[in-house]
Amino acid sequence: MDLQKWLDQAAERHGVPGAAVAVGTSDGGLVEAATGVVNRNTGVEADPDSVFQIGSVTKVWTASLVMQLVAEGLVELDAPVRRYLPEFGVVDEAATETVTVRQLLSHTGGFDGDLFEDTGRGDDALDKLLVFMRAEATQVHPPGAMFSYANSGYCVLGALVARLRGGTWESAMRERLIKPLGVTHLALGAEEAVLFRAAVGHLGDEQDVFTAWQLPRSNAPAGSTPCAAPRELVRLGRMFLADGLAADGTRVLPAGTFATMLEPQIMLPAPGDRYTARWGLGFMLSDWDGVPVVGHDGSTPGQTTCWRIVPDRGVVIAINANGGSAAALVDDVLTLVLAETAGIRVPARVVPPAEPAPFTQRSGGYEGPVARYQVDTVDGGLEITAIPKGWAAEMGEKPTTARYVALGDDRFVAAEPDEGVYPWVAFLAEGRYLYNGRAIPLVE
Template sequence: MTQTTTSDAALTAFVEATAARYDMPGIAVGIWAGGREIHATVGVTSTENPVPVTEHTVFAIGSTSKTFTATALLRLVADGRVDLDAPVRTYVPELDLLDEHAAATVTVAQLLNHTAGFEWNLINNTGEGEDGLAAFVASLAELPLLAAPGERASYSQAGFNLLGRVIENVTGEPFEKVVADTVFAPVGLTGSHYFQGDIMTRRFAAGHERQADGTLEVARVWKGTRANNPGGGIGTTMSDLLRWGRFHLGDGHGAHGETVLPTDLLRAMREPTVTLRNSTLADAFGLCWMLRDVDGVRMAGHGGSGFGQFADFQLVPERDFAIVVLSNASPDGIPANQAIVRWALEHYLGVIDQDPEPVPFDATRGPELSGVYDIDAMTMTCYAEGDQLYLDCKVKPEIRAAGGVEIPQDHPPFPFGILPGDGDEYVITAGSFEGQRGFFSRDADGEIIGVDLAGRLFGRVS
């Protein structure tokens, strides 16, 4: 992968202005456009121990790690060692779920495209040893199930962690070693690691959490537990992640010309497998990739977040374009990253990405929508004040009380508006989640039973 690295004064100026607008300690941006790499890095790794951010600063990329897990899994598919349509129990016979039929029938492909029917995740810590992932999978009998396998899409961290166990059982090696040997090394990703012992000797970014008084404090947890590595455990650099984007825009060959993944499988990852309704995550899921049609072009991407660090990673295959944005403060890393991605799409491709406009709210609908909705770690209260609707998302007290991980502060209630159409789709209109979209789910009798936010179903409890 030869490259020419250049700078763009307009990009750098916009990134600097965005960092100032959102009070972001550090941001790293990498773009592949017109056959060249363009970099912009601003700010520092930490407010307590400030070191300039560069293209080689390691950030925690959270769920963007799923693209690596999926690629490693598909290498096993290419070798004939895994069948995407086979039940997961073919490779993880020890799998036990709340529903035996689901445990016996859920397939590998359904884990990859988030149609397994799993709740988001389990909040537990099974240790940092090589048995951590196996122990996590053994605890999946406690995981709530949202639907039968294949019935609907709902984004699940637990599902991708289970894919990591598929990889371990098939290869007989620890998950992290398989990814390092079959993905990192052949693609030439020398700055990508799972273990904090590998990261702490390099230049790395610290996450930050904004406190009630507006100040930023360094997050004392850098990443999640080992069992969450398949779904979100990689620390990597802007330079490596941009190289990863170029690999996925290519033909499946690695840094030294060897085939890492056959071209047909590489491209199959970006083919829609299930559509999503009014979701900010995507219009459809491929095999891991989140697919969106924006202003006439198809985008494939995957974001990631955790402990005050945020990643936005987007490809526009038909235009041979990739962008990586990494930032290190919560909660405004999300809107900061999005602003930079949108600016770059318009500046380099002439592609306009904008939020939909809500319609005036009919106050008579307030009682129908209002209520308490729930997932494993959070409770969401929907309510109306006059002609304005709000979603108030709070981490459950028992999750905070359990300790062991650093939980970000709660956000103020988000105002939202109903979109044109059937009246069940909405968009958040202000705050750190501005532009996030979702919908209210109904049962066969037309009663509202849940609300989707960020690809996850919050079930109605009152």
């Protein structure tokens, strides 16, 4: 496997400042590579020890902490969250009383998922977010009715873990996962990241350094703060492949937990085989080339992570990148690695069709916590303008307008690529929701 060559070429082809990859092979081997720099301003080179922000891959760590509680009989998956965390609440009183742990793990709780409120750096950051949610977390759909990706739900799960373990989410991570797994190159915040060769994100046409590196601690269980070297994500994946055992034989999760986490909980409106079709308890579930492939993706401003496990082939791969067309780099490297190590073909992403499919005209305003989307029908497709608000606007995101072409079945793909891939959207429930991973309600 010429991993270094593949990574070097992909980074150059897609304008990625720096990237790192680790591959755990079926024979127990570990292959690593790094390229470019962790920070264009300093010129510090990336190496296999470099730590990148892993974003939402953190959710699998949080889900694992919850599954430990389930195994100990301290939590029931189908019990209301308020049984264990009385402080939990959202605007909708019925949802407050009925949202379950399982629904939060599978992103079906139904309330606003992107509440990136900065509640400070103290150990009470999650507690303060819970207070904020009671007044601000509006209901998008009834609990359990559909999938809508929810960072906020994982923040609640982090608070639940902290409450039942008698500390913070961070202390539970260290005591229950990081230490028993033997992890060495992982940081839970900026105070720890400075001890490593830490990557920064790069944004825009000029690939400028994203200077607001530390995101709110209130969203740490969902992925706002952790960073890790790719090999540590391989280490986590191998624990799952070993049915809960760390490399030294320490039991981290009870036998059978991985299988439970891979049980499908909800179907997603995927436009093709490349995309996640089902969600488990913390895991994205796909079938590529007839083979189950599971894992999670993650992103923070200017940083991207892809983490995949091929359970039937014993392969784990983690890819990190810090800017440019990172998704295109991920596709290139992932395709080559999985072909060689697992013998499977990664399905292609959707692209604009030569001839648009017939479609239902859609128009109106759709709004969530971080953006408003204005949809208009134009000749041959749709025009969607995204207007950042709240946290996204504060981070400097600008309004964008893109043309979308009909794929059929109320799915649309952008006519032009964004960072090397073509975004797609769907309309659900007869147009009442614009779906882009989140179910965004029609407001007018």
